[in-house]
Amino acid sequence: MKVDLFDFHLPEELIAQTPLENRTDSRLMVLNKETGEINHAIFKNIKQYLRKGDCLVLNDTRVLPARLYGAKKDTGAKIEVLLLKQIDGDQWETLIKPAKRIRVGMEIEFGEGLLTAVCTEEAEHGGRVLEFKYNGIFYEILDALGEMPLPPYIKEQLDDKDRYQTVFAKERGSAAAPTAGLHFTEELLEEIREMGVSTAFITLHVGLGTFRPVSVENVLEHDMHAEFYIVSEGTARLLNETRETGGRIITVGTTSTRTLETVASSNGGQFRADSGWTSIFIYPGYEFQAVDGMITNFHLPKSTLIMLVSALAGRENVLHAYETAVRERYRFFSFGDAMLII
Template sequence: MKIDLFDFELPEELIAQVPLKNRTDSRLMVLNKETGEIKHEIFKNVTEYLREGDCLVLNDTKVLPARLFGVKKDTGAKIEVLLLKQLEGNKWETLVKPAKRIKEGTEIDFGDGLLTAVCTETSEHGGRVFDFKFEGIFYEVLDQLGEMPLPPYIKEQLEDRDRYQTVYARELGSAAAPTAGLHFTEELLQEIKEKGVHIAFITLHVGLGTFRPVSVDDILEHDMHSEYYMITEETAQLLNDVKKRGGRIISVGTTSTRTLETIASKNDGEFITGSGWTSIFIYPGYEYKAIDGLITNFHLPKSTLIMLVSALAGRENILHAYNTAVEEEYRFFSFGDAMLII
């Protein structure tokens, strides 16, 4: 299956650089996954498309302020370090710019010595492992020194770092936000509950592999990144009950979707408690086993995410919807508008 099948023309001015003042004021495209019919809505009206007995599944991961700016101890050269994944102890897998300046043994100083790090391993494409040294609690130091790791296509500074967190974020560990959830407010979630719709939480810590472009012509040759997930017994039981009673499971975001489909695929459609790593790659031809609908943002051309939504609604329907979104000047990507596929 060729990567060019998932391409579309996207004017750069449609890439949202800042969030809207009010989260629920985003536009919402409602796409019928069977017929391809499109409706144009405002996100605050999403409740109208949910039914009593349905279950909305949210990813409660919390983004780390994982971008650090420091200097080399020996030369004073400026270095940018992006935390990706915690290894044993205080060692972290990171991306570094400029990577060519960082060899094994290189020491970096952050915040006038509040945090220091020694490079212990190097790898390709700017990958480095650092062993960090600090006083107190690492996450408190990180909160003081770090910045939000916004995606590379966002050039503007974020004035309020909370706007790159969902209102229900609680499990620290992501290198990026599950952006479909950014449209929800506490008030909207309460309105959804009052309609008789269940709310369930899973956790998947988003890695920067989410933004990694597919660099092969045949998508079957793509090496999918892995991400850590957790699902509680309470959530698993709720999801199984909803399925048995004929309710729909509506996933909020591709991260929730990957988690639910990983679990259901391993257990004949059932949900069980547990944690682990998922590298599931969903593209057309995949038969969904967990979800019935999806709330998601508009994704990059030729990305694994546009393949995932194409598997749910059909490639032709998705490309027609995306071309319509361009014509109607929807806002794209992390701070952009939303799509409900149902």
């Protein structure tokens, strides 16, 4: 299966650079995964497409303000650090720019010494392991000094850090937001629950690999990145009950989808409490065991994300929907509009 099968033309001006003032004012394209029929709506009206007994599954990961700007302690040379993954205690796997300036033993200062780091290990492609030193609580210092690691296609500065967090973000650890969840407010979620639709939460910490382009010609040759997930006992029980009573399981975002399919595919289609690393790669031909529908944003051409969406709704249906979205001037990517596939 060729990667080029998932290509489409996207005018650059349709890439949303800033979030809308009101989260629920984004547009909503509703795609029937069986027929390919398309309807247009506003996200705040998503309730009319849900029904009593359904379950919405949301990813409660919280994005770290993981981009830090500092300087080498000895020379004052400017250094940019992106936190990728906590290894142990105060040691973090990071990306450094420019990497050639930082070698083992060198120190970096941030915030006039409020935070310092020593390089303890070098890796390829700008990777460095840093050990941080500070007084106080690390995450509070990070909140004060760090910037949100916005995707590379967003060129504008984000004035309010909270707009790159979902309103239900809880578990720290993501390098990127689960962006389909950005459309919800607490008020909308409460209105949905009052309809008899339940909400369940999983955690999947999104890695920067989600933005990595597919560099091979054949989909089957792509090496999928791994991300850490958690499914609680309560969530597993609620999902099993939803399935038993005939409700639909509708995931909010590709991250929730990948998490549920990871758990269900290793448990005979049932749900159980679980945690670990998933590198599941979903593309057309995959048989879904967990998910009936999905809320998602509009994704990059030739990305693993549009392949996942195509697996659920059919490649031709999805590409037609994307052509329609371009023609109708929908906003694309992280701060863009939404699609509901049911």
